[in-house]
Amino acid sequence: MHKIENLIVGIRFARSFRIPDIAGEIVDEILHGDKTPFGTNFFPNINDYPDEKFLFHKDSKDFFRINSDEIVLKISIRNIEKDFKNLLEVLIPYLATNIISKYKIKNFSRFGIIFSHKFNSSKILHDLVKNFSNGKIEEPNNVHLSFTKKLASSGSNISGVQDNINTIFSFIKVENKMIAELDYQKYFSPLREDIRDAKIEEFINDARKYLVNEVHPLLKDYEE
Numbered sequence: 348m349h350k351i352e353n354l355i356v357g358i359r360f361a362r363s364f365r366i367p368d369i370a371g372e373i374v375d376e377i378l379h380g381d382k383t384p385f386g387t388n389f390f391p392n393i394n395d396y397p398d399e400k401f402l403f404h405k406d407s408k409d410f411f412r413i414n415s416d417e418i419v420l421k422i423s424i425r426n427i428e429k430d431f432k433n434l435l436e437v438l439i440p441y442l443a444t445n446i447i448s449k450y451k452i453k454n455f456s457r458f459g460i461i462f463s464h465k466f467n468s469s470k471i472l473h474d475l476v477k478n479f480s481n482g483k484i485e486e487p488n489n490v491h492l493s494f495t496k497k498l499a500s501s502g503s504n505i506s507g508v509q510d511n512i513n514t515i516f517s518f519i520k521v522e523n524k525m526i527a528e529l530d531y532q533k534y535f536s537p538l539r540e541d542i543r544d545a546k547i548e549e550f551i552n553d554a555r556k557y558l559v560n561e562v563h564p565l566l567k568d569y570e571e
Contacts, residue, residue: 351424352526353408354434355461358447358547359417361454361538366415369450370400373413377402382445384437385411418442418452435551447542455539458547459532460554466525466566472518490520498557509536514557529554529562 390402403410515530531554
C-alpha cells in the first residue's frame with residue numbers, strides 16, 4: 348500500500364536582491380503574525396544563513412525556506428484529505444497574500460510540488476533491474492530510478508504564452524526503504540508578475556489530479 352508521507356511546494360521567482368534585507372520581517376510574520384497559520388509550534392527551530400532563512404521542526408521534518416530565488420514549504424502528511432485541504436485553502440493563500448504580495452515578491456518562473464510516498468513494495472525496481480541486466484541482478488540493495496515526461500499546459504494555446512508542464516518520476520530504494528515521488532512542475536513563459544496571475548491553487552489542484560489519475564494506478568500495479 349502506498350502512502351503519501353509529505354508534500355513539498357516550491358515557488359521560484361526572478362532573483363530578488365531585496366530578500367536578504369526583508370527576510371527577517373518575513374520570518375517574524377510567519378512565526379508571530381496575527382494571521383499566521385504556522386507559528387513557533389509549527390516551526391520551533393531556525394537556521395539563519397547569510398543568504399537564506401530556514402525554519403523547521405526537528406521531529407516532523409516540516410520546513411519553510413526563503414532565499415533570493417525561491418520559497419519552499421514542506422509539510423508532513425497524516426491525513427491526506429484534511430492536510431491537502433489545509434494546504435490549498437489555508438497555507439498557500441496565506442503565503443500568497445501575507446508573504447508574497449505583502450512583501451512585493453514578483454516575476455514567477457516556476458511552481459513545483461513533490462508528492463512523496465512511502466511504498467511497501469520493491470517489485471517495480473527489482474523487475475526493471477532484472478530486465479535491464481538480463482536476469483543477472485535480481486534483488487539490488489540500492490536503486491534510484493528517475494525519468495521525466497512533458498505535458499501540455501492549459502495556457503499553451505493563448506497567444507504569446509508558452510507555459511509548459513514537466514513531471515519527474517522518481518523511485519528510490521535504500522536497503523528496505525522504498526520511496527516513490529512525483530515532482531509536478533509548471534514553467535511560465537513569459538514570467539508571471541503577480542502571484543494571483545500565476546493561479547497557484549489551480550496548479551496544485553491540477554497536480555493532485557494528475558497524481559491520482561496517472562501515478563497512483565501505476566503504483567497500484569506494483570503493490571504486493
